[in-house]
Amino acid sequence: MLLITCPVTRTDELVADRRIRSVTSHPTHLAMAVECPACGSVHVYRTGRRWEEARRRVAESGTARAATAAATAASARAAHELTRA
Numbered sequence: 001m002l003l004i005t006c007p008v009t010r011t012d013e014l015v016a017d018r019r020i021r022s023v024t025s026h027p028t029h030l031a032m033a034v035e036c037p038a039c040g041s042v043h044v045y046r047t048g049r050r051w052e053e054a055r056r057r058v059a060e061s062g063t064a065r066a067a068t069a070a071a072t073a074a075s076a077r078a079a080h081e082l083t084r085a
């Protein structure tokens with residue numbers, strides 16, 4: 001089970017695992033397509049944990065400034081896509 005917020009109805013919905021249509025692994029995050037019980041459409045949600053891990057790894061390798069800039073841009077994009085989803 002997972003908790004999502006439907007961008008259409010703005011309500012929090014508890015969603016069963018079987019409603020997860022797909023999970024796509026990206027280098028910086030996971031994108032989950034979830035069938036919404038509130039409005040019936042499919043919303044995409046992105047997890048930030050992997051993004052944090054990737055950012056930390058890159059920062060440790062010595063290119064911290066470039067990594068932070070790239071990660072910040074990626075985060076802003078993800079947030080934007082979330083509000084648009």
Ligand SMILES: [Zn+2]
Nearest residue numbers: 006008036039
């Ligand atoms: Zn919905």
